[in-house]
Structures are given as C-alpha cells and as structure tokens.
Amino acid sequence: MSNPTNSFLKVYYDLRPAKQIERRMLIHSFHELRNLGCNISKYQYCGMGSIYFTDYILFHKYLGIEDMISVEYSKKAEKRVKFNRPYNFINILHEDISDTIGKLNVNKKHILWLDYDDVADTDKLETVKDAVLKLAPYSILLITFDSELNKNSEGTYDLNETYNYYKTIFGTYFERNLTIDDFKRENLAKTIIRLTSKIIHNALVGDNSKIFQPLYSFVYADGHQMLTMGGILLPKYFKFDNSIMNASSMNFLRFTFENDPYKIKIPLLTRKERLHLDSTLRKGRKNNIKEFEMEDGFIENYQEIYRYYPNYYESLL
Amino acid sequence: MKTVNANAYPRKRFFIEMFTRDISLEDCVMDLVDNSIDGLIRNQLVKLDHKTILKNLDKSNIEKKHVIDITINNKEFKIVDNCGGIDYDYAKEEAFNFGHSLNAKNYKDSKLGVYGIGLKRAIFKIGNSISISSATDTNSFQIDLQVDQWVKNDSVIDDWTLPIVKDPKLHFKSGTSILINKLNPDIIERVNDGTFFDTLFESISKTFMFLIPLGISIRINNMEIEPFKLPVSNIEGGENSAVSFSQNSVKVDIKAMFALPGDIDKKWKMDISGWYIICNGRTVVFSDKTELTGWGIKTLLPTYQPKYRSFLGLVMFSSEKPSLLPWTTTKRGLNQDSPLFIYTKNKMALTARPVIQFLNKRYSGKKEEEKDEEFSKKLKKVSLANALSKSTSNFKPPSIPKENNEDILVEFKANKEELDSIKKHLRKPSYSYSDIAQYAIKYLLKQEGI
Numbered sequence: 001m002s003n004p005t006n007s008f009l010k011v012y013y014d015l016r017p018a019k020q021i022e023r024r025m026l027i028h029s030f031h032e033l034r035n036l037g038c039n040i041s042k043y044q045y046c047g048m049g050s051i052y053f054t055d056y057i058l059f060h061k062y063l064g065i066e067d068m069i070s071v072e073y074s075k076k077a078e079k080r081v082k083f084n085r086p087y088n089f090i091n092i093l094h095e096d097i098s099d100t101i102g103k104l105n106v107n108k109k110h111i112l113w114l115d116y117d118d119v120a121d122t123d124k125l126e127t128v129k130d131a132v133l134k135l136a137p138y139s140i141l142l143i144t145f146d147s148e149l150n151k152n153s154e155g156t157y158d159l160n161e162t163y164n165y166y167k168t169i170f171g172t173y174f175e176r177n178l179t180i181d182d183f184k185r186e187n188l189a190k191t192i193i194r195l196t197s198k199i200i201h202n203a204l205v206g207d208n209s210k211i212f213q214p215l216y217s218f219v220y221a222d223g224h225q226m227l228t229m230g231g232i233l234l235p236k237y238f239k240f241d242n243s244i245m246n247a248s249s250m251n252f253l254r255f256t257f258e259n260d261p262y263k264i265k266i267p268l269l270t271r272k273e274r275l276h277l278d279s280t281l282r283k284g285r286k287n288n289i290k291e292f293e294m295e296d297g298f299i300e301n302y303q304e305i306y307r308y309y310p311n312y313y314e315s316l317l
Numbered sequence: 318m319k320t321v322n323a324n325a326y327p328r329k330r331f332f333i334e335m336f337t338r339d340i341s342l343e344d345c346v347m348d349l350v351d352n353s354i355d356g357l358i359r360n361q362l363v364k365l366d367h368k369t370i371l372k373n374l375d376k377s378n379i380e381k382k383h384v385i386d387i388t389i390n391n392k393e394f395k396i397v398d399n400c401g402g403i404d405y406d407y408a409k410e411e412a413f414n415f416g417h418s419l420n421a422k423n424y425k426d427s428k429l430g431v432y433g434i435g436l437k438r439a440i441f442k443i444g445n446s447i448s449i450s451s452a453t454d455t456n457s458f459q460i461d462l463q464v465d466q467w468v469k470n471d472s473v474i475d476d477w478t479l480p481i482v483k484d485p486k487l488h489f490k491s492g493t494s495i496l497i498n499k500l501n502p503d504i505i506e507r508v509n510d511g512t513f514f515d516t517l518f519e520s521i522s523k524t525f526m527f528l529i530p531l532g533i534s535i536r537i538n539n540m541e542i543e544p545f546k547l548p549v550s551n552i553e554g555g556e557n558s559a560v561s562f563s564q565n566s567v568k569v570d571i572k573a574m575f576a577l578p579g580d581i582d583k584k585w586k587m588d589i590s591g592w593y594i595i596c597n598g599r600t601v602v603f604s605d606k607t608e609l610t611g612w613g614i615k616t617l618l619p620t621y622q623p624k625y626r627s628f629l630g631l632v633m634f635s636s637e638k639p640s641l642l643p644w645t646t647t648k649r650g651l652n653q654d655s656p657l658f659i660y661t662k663n664k665m666a667l668t669a670r671p672v673i674q675f676l677n678k679r680y681s682g683k684k685e686e687e688k689d690e691e692f693s694k695k696l697k698k699v700s701l702a703n704a705l706s707k708s709t710s711n712f713k714p715p716s717i718p719k720e721n722n723e724d725i726l727v728e729f730k731a732n733k734e735e736l737d738s739i740k741k742h743l744r745k746p747s748y749s750y751s752d753i754a755q756y757a758i759k760y761l762l763k764q765e766g767i
Contacts, residue, residue: 102711102712125616126666128616129616129667169615171614171616172615173616199616205656205660205663206564206656206659
C-alpha cells in the first residue's frame with residue numbers, strides 16, 4: 001500500500017493557480033452535465049480533501065452538493081484535518097482510498113476524484129480499475145497524478161528511469177512501440193493518460209451495464225507537472241453527443257484520450273492589466289493591446305481562461 | 318490439361334492418434350463421469366442451478382439415488398450408471414459422429430456442453446474391444462466394436478459407421494454401460510504405476526465436490542469417492558467479501574474469505590489456497606495461484622506469495638445455457654477470451670482486494686506464529702451453504718489487538734566499513750549496526766522534511 005506524501009505539509013494548496021483554474025473549469029462542465037439528466041447536487045462527492053478542502057468548498061457552494069466524504073490516509077494529522085473541515089456534513093475517513101472504494105454505495109451517483117499528489121504506482125492503478133468497476137452509471141471519475149519522477153542528483157529527469165518506471169507499473173498495458181521520446185516532458189502527460197485509459201477500458205470489458213465517456217484531459221504545472229484525466233460513466237446504450245454539453249463554450253473538454261491534453265497556462269498579469277483586458281477584449285476578433293507590452297500568445301491564452309482566472313489578494317484584517 | 322482430384326480423405330488413424338495423445342487417462346475417466354452426469358441432467362433427474370446446489374451442500378446421509386460405478390484393472394475398464402441412458406435415435410444419428418452435423422440442434426440444447434467427444438476419446442484411448450449399451454425409458458441400443466478391425470476399413474465414407482443394434486435384451490433400465498477389454502499396453506502400465514488411482518480419486522473428489530452432494534454416488538473399484546471439503550469460514554464479528562451479478566443469463570457469485578487452518582497443526586496449506594472456479598456445479602479451476610485468476614497481473618492482484626496462504630476465493634458461474642459459461646468445450650479449462658471471464662476477473666480482484674490488503678498488513682512484521690494463532694481463533698468453521706449464503710457483503714476484518722502493525726522488518730546487507738565510518742562520524746560507539754540503520758532513516762526523514 002502506498003504512503004501518501006502528505007504534500008499539504010509542503011505546498012500552500014490554495015495558492016496553486018493552475019489547479020484552481022482546473023477546478024473552476026470542472027465546475028463549469030458539471031453544470032452542463034445537467035443536460036444529460038444528471039442531478040449533480042444530489043451526488044456524493046468523494047475526494048481527498050487534505051487540510052484545505054478547497055474543492056469541497058467550491059463544490060458545495062457552486063454545485064450544491066451536501067453528501068461529501070474526504071479520505072485522508074495520514075494518521076499524523078487526524079485532529080488537524082477535523083479542525084479544518086469547513087462544513088459539518090463532510091464525513092472524514094482515515095483510511096486508504098482503496099478501502100473507501102470497496103465500500104462505496106452503488107445506489108448513489110458519485111463524483112469521485114482520485115486526487116493524488118504523487119506519481120502513479122501499482123496500488124493507485126489498481127484503485128483506478130476498482131473505481132471504474134464499482135461506480136454506478138452517471139458517476140464522474142477524475143484522476144490526478146504527478147507525472148514526473150523526482151529529479152536525480154544532477155537535477156535533471158532521467159528519461160530512461162522514467163521509461164522503465166512506467167513500463168514496470170503499467171505491465172501488460174504498456175505498449176511495445178512506446179519510446180523514450182514518449183516520456184519526454186512535453187509528451188509525458190499524454191502518454192500516461194493514454195496508458196491509464198486502457199485500464200479504464202479493461203475494467204469495462206464484458207460489462208453490459210455501462211460505458212465510459214472521456215471528458216477531461218488536463219496538464220498543468222504549479223510545481224511538478226500534473227495531469228488530470230476523467231469522464232463520466234454512462235448506461236451502455238446512451239447516445240452521447242458532444243453538442244449536449246454545449247462544448248463550444250468549453251474548449252478545454254476532451255472527448256477522447258488519444259488527443260493532446262488541454263494545457264492550462266496562466267499568463268502572469270497584474271490586477272490592473274487584467275481589468276483592462278476584461279473590459280476591452282473582443283471575442284472572435286484580433287485584439288491589439290497598446291497600453292502595455294504583452295508576450296506573444298498571452299492575449300489568446302488569457303481569453304481562453306479569463307472566466308476561471310483566480311484572484312489572490314492579501315487583505316488587512 | 319486434365320483436372321484430376323487429389324486425395325483429401327479423413328483417416329481413422331489420424332483421428333485416433335489426435336484424440337488419444339493429448340489427454341490423460343484420468344481426464345478420460347472424468348469425461349465419462351461428465352457424460353453420466355450429463356445424462357442425469359438431460360433426463361431431468363437432477364437440477365444444477367445455484368440454489369439447488371447450495372441447498373444440498375453439507376447435507377449428510379443423502380440418499381445416493383444416482384450411481385456411477387467404475388471398474389478399472391489391467392484386464393478391463395467398465396463404467397455403468399443409472400443416469401437415464403442415451404436415446405437410440407441420438408446414438409444412431411449423432412452421438413458417434415466426429416463433430417456435430419448441421420441438424421444437431423435438437424440435441425444441442427441439452428443442459429451440458431459437448432456430447433460425445435469424451436466418449437470417443439475414451440474408447441479409442443483405453444482399449445480395443447468395446448461394448449456400449451444404453452437404455453432410456455423408451456428405447457435401447459447396443460454397439461460392439463473391435464477397434465483394430467474398424468481402423469483397417471478406411472477407404473469409403475461408409476466405413477465411418479458403427480454397427481448398432483436396436484432394442485437388444487438388456488438387464489438394466491434407464492442407464493448406460495460401457496465395457497472395454499483388451500486394454501492398450503500403455504493404459505495397462507498407467508493403471509499399474511502406483512499413482513494412477515490416487516490421482517484419479519483426487520481429481521474426481523475435487524471436480525465433483527459440489528455435485529456429489531446432490532445424491533450422486535461415484536465409485537471406483539467399489540470404493541466410494543467422498544467430495545472434497547472446501548475449508549470455508551466465517552469471521553467472528555466480521556464479514557467475508559462477496560459480490561454477485563448477472564450478465565446475459567449467467568449468474569456469477571464471487572466470495573473472498575479465509576480458509577480454516579488444519580485441524581491438528583493449525584497451519585494453512587498453500588496447496589488448497591487460491592481461487593476455485595465452479596461452472597454449473599463442476600469445479601473447473603482448483604486452488605489457482607497463477608495469472609489465470611489474476612495473480613501477478615497489473616491492476617488485478619499481486620503475485621501470489623506464501624503470506625496469502627490463508628486466502629480462499631470462490632467463483633460460481635451458473636446458467637440454464639451452459640454454452641454461455643466461460644469454460645472451454647472440454648469443461649476442464651476457462652476461455653480466457655470470454656468477455657464475461659475478463660469482467661469476472663476484474664470483479665474477483667475487486668472482491669479479494671480488502672482481504673489481500675489485510676494479509677499484507679499482517680505479515681509485515683515478526684512473530685508470524687503468534688499472529689497466526691490469534692488470527693485463526695477468529696475464524697469459525699461453518700457449513701458451505703452458510704459461508705456462501707450472502708451474495709453481497711463488504712469485507713470486515715477480524716478485530717485483532719493491534720500491535721504496531723505499521724512496522725516492517727527490513728533486512729539487507731551493508732558494507733561493514735561504511736557502517737563503521739558512520740558510527741565513528743556520529744561518535745556513538747555504543748550503537749549496534751541496526752541502530753545505525755534506524756538512525757539513517759530518521760535522519761533522512763528529518764533532513765528532507767518528509
């Protein structure tokens with residue numbers, strides 16, 4: 001069984017802007033899933049809240065979910081986790097998430113977020129498979145992994161080590177035609193997402209009750225390069241059509257894991273610059289900003305994510 | 318240019334060789350026992366559904382209404398049953414064909430699998446002088462055959478027939494008798510090799526462990542074969558792990574639990590640990606610890622190790638249509654390409670996972686024997702029917718007083734010089750080498766802020 005790294009002890013989780021954009025994009029898409037008939041507010045959210053519970057606060061406020069479980073493996077911070085719980089209705093479980101999955105109530109629909117803060121390993125991949133087997137149709141599954149193995153003593157990533165590591169943990173899901181190039185930083189997330197999707201697919205072989213529709217394939221880096229993949233389980237004969245999701249307003253969606261993931265990039269802007277852009281940018285037209293220098297692509301990048309851009313303030317209280 | 322025809326005839330000798338080489342004598346006997354049991358089902362004398370099987374398990378003193386009586390020695394091979402018999406028309410039109418013809422569909426719907434391959438294989442493998450007689454309630458037949466004579470005539474298609482007598486005078490009803498004399502030399506040797514009977518008894522005992530309790534008596538040389546007793550258990554104050562589902566008219570029940578340790582030595586035996594897979598009551602896979610049932614396959618189960626020796630998993634497939642079950646046509650193996658089996662393997666891993674994780678945690682420390690005693694005290698001996706009664710349950714482990722089971726015993730070789738230099742550097746001459754290693758771990762945790 002793996003030992004989570006207790007990364008909450010190292011990184012201020014709230015201040016991961018790319019992660020925050022990801023959360024808000026997810027929330028936007030969950031609203032659109034209502035068009036499939038999903039009553040999201042009645043779902044159970046099961047995640048790994050740590051001591052920050054950021055996703056719990058957002059999902060409760062913006063989706064109305066009240067049935068919530070947070071799973072935290074570490075016994076070292078039991079009191080701290082409980083102390084920081086933002087809402088009383090969040091049920092905190094101190095166990096390995098793989099145990100929680102075994103006991104999930106299959107009569108409920110879930111949003112299950114396997115939000116790991118470290119790289120994939122044998123145990124985590126087993127948990128992914130078990131989750132797909134267990135979840136009921138219309139449930140949403142999200143998986144987040146760190147993609148990068150630790151830097152070696154020279155401060156670089158050893159490509160060979162990375163290749164061998166993933167070859168070992170993916171076992172029969174690995175592909176012979178994969179090369180070291182597929183594990184370079186620019187390709188790493190896509191490769192891992194594709195291999196993991198084979199596990200999801202395998203869990204559904206012979207299952208006459210459900211299918212998996214991919215929706216999310218993100219790559220971002222607040223520190224290490226992270227990836228998030230996910231989608232929705234649907235009844236076997238559901239005719240899914242991208243247009244149901246109003247996908248044109250959400251170009252971060254990915255309906256297949258074969259394509260490049262959506263890269264969350266944040267142009268660093270001051271508050272004043274942002275307000276200016278918000279008030280002047282026009283959709284569908286070429287925008288030129290004369291008031292200050294902008295790097296190439298910044299404007300387009302900003303236009304894509306402006307709705308989700310987090311604001312951080314320090315305030316004197 | 319004139320077109321002529323090249324020969325492409327089936328050759329009797331080829332079929333005989335093909336049939337007889339790839340199967341053991343034990344499997345031949347098993348096939349014949351299968352046929353007898355098939356007869357019971359075909360003649361609706363016995364039901365093989367899940368409920369009936371469960372109800373009858375552990376019943377003692379069941380009246381053994383159905384008898385399969387086998388005699389094997391170096392002069393003769395005989396199997397006689399009262400399982401309903403084979404219909405004359407079926408014997409004449411279909412049973413002895415090498416493969417099913419197109420109009421075989423009337424017979425295909427009989428409850429269990431392929432009919433006839435086992436019979437042909439057995440008679441060709443075992444001996445030269447064959448006599449088959451069978452009687453149903455309505456008709457009967459007899460076939461007598463000298464194999465070496467029959468093989469000689471191999472030039473026209475009519476040579477591929479057997480002489481059959483309708484409604485001969487038989488001294489039994491509602492059953493089948495197969496008698497083989499002039500046994501083949503390698504069969505005689507096998508029968509006398511000292512291990513054959515033991516292996517055969519064990520195979521039958523295991524393969525038919527759920528069916529014998531339905532009132533079927535299987536005897537070899539007048540010795541009754543007792544069904545193998547699966548050492549199932551319930552957890553005192555806990556729950557086994559169980560999952561159940563239906564897919565395309567096949568019902569699947571999966572259970573993961575602990576075996577009861579041996580009565581006398583209180584130890585678990587690895588040879589009965591692992592997965593058991595039952596199809597319509599017939600054991601197809603026995604105590605499997607290989608990749609076949611998911612061990613050592615990524616995202617399924619870890620590689621099987623001795624620490625899992627108390628693990629016992631049971632998968633029961635049942636269906637009114639045996640062709641839907643994921644077994645091979647010989648009913649001795651599993652069809653690994655079957656989507657149903659792939660799905661079931663995934664579910665097996667899911668069901669077993671909490672049990673395996675429990676065993677991983679247990680055996681991470683020292684003092685195994687003490688732990689074993691404590692653990693086995695929490696396992697209750699129960700009837701099979703009782704252990705299998707709950708179709709779904711979440712695993713609840715036995716509550717055993719927790720010692721610090723987060724500790725793992727670490728053993729490794731280290732360079733003495735290096736250890737000595739660390740000892741010197743730390744200025745702790747009293748430290749043992751084990752102390753140094755522990756210090757190193759604590760140091761790393763602290764330095765890296767882990």
